[in-house]
Amino acid sequence: MTGYNLLEIVSSCIDLAEQSGKIIRDIFNSGTLDIKMKGEDDPMTVADLKSQQHIIAGLRNHWPDIKIVGEEDCEVPPTQTFPDRTKLQKYSDSAPKDYLNMNKEDVIVFIDPLDATKEFTLGRVHCVMTLIGITYKGVPVGGVIYQPFVDADGLPVPKEQASQWVGRLVWGIVGIPVENLKDKRAPEDKGKVIIVTTASHFNQDIENSIQKIQPDKVLRTGGAGYKTLMVIENLADVYLFSTVGTKLWDIAAPHAILSAVGGTLTQPSGKPVNYTDNLSLVENKNGIVVTIGDHQKYINLLNK
């Protein structure tokens, strides 16, 4: 075989995301985040940097030429980390055959080394995640997310009980059932329409879009990955961010897992997102809409 094997890449990303989660926890516990502002309302910490460097160096040790789009602009010192490529071998017979020998030119790895940085700097760490998404021919096909600051069920744990931060991993490949997910909808919320949107980057565009849907409830929390996971686990019907702000690395990994469980992510117009390594096109300029149920119903409401 001359192409890339998605099972080997996702297996390696599982190792690297877990290791990055430990790096992020250790830096948070050290108390020295070394915050720099990349733009207005757009912080980066030393944890974002170290996490991305670790992931890219590990991937490069196995696949020196693989296309990678990472959020942070940084040098990557070499490491001796050779992540385990064999963890998912047992899916070789059940995985879509196309994904076992992917044309190299058509594969891109999107890395968000630390999603919800603003919340991280404010100590609201439950929504922090490492996100690694793999796209093939412009479509997310594999995703790995790791939550460093939760318990094994993905529940938030306050920093006073930091020893319970064991972390949680979720990985998905389109065509393979996703493990380790739950339907978390509370009984009293059954039948309600719940929207989740940003905690830190709210604006009038988002408010106007929410009004078009007339939900029963609006939740606000940090992180594109965390909000998409809330939709995946049925804590919300719609993740709405109908404005510029998120980038392809924020959504590639959770989008792959969402697709694997039958959910949908598009632009608010209903048009698909095109995953590209052209850096002038990495912004989701028109925003995103993420659903687990009747996607078209919400697109119609947003565009009436």
Ligand SMILES: Nc1ncnc2c1ncn2[C@@H]1O[C@H](COP(=O)(O)OS(=O)(=O)O)[C@@H](OP(=O)(O)O)[C@H]1O
């Ligand atoms: N206005 C604006 N400016 C810069 N960046 C923005 C903006 N809105 C959303 N984002 C990006 O979307 C990611 C999730 O944003 P959220 O608002 O949900 O969360 S958070 O504020 O970062 O906690 C978050 O990803 P990370 O940078 O990985 O934290 C932000 O990059």
Ligand SMILES: [Mg+2]
């Ligand atoms: Mg950022």
Ligand SMILES: [Mg+2]
């Ligand atoms: Mg992000």
Ligand SMILES: [Mg+2]
């Ligand atoms: Mg980030």
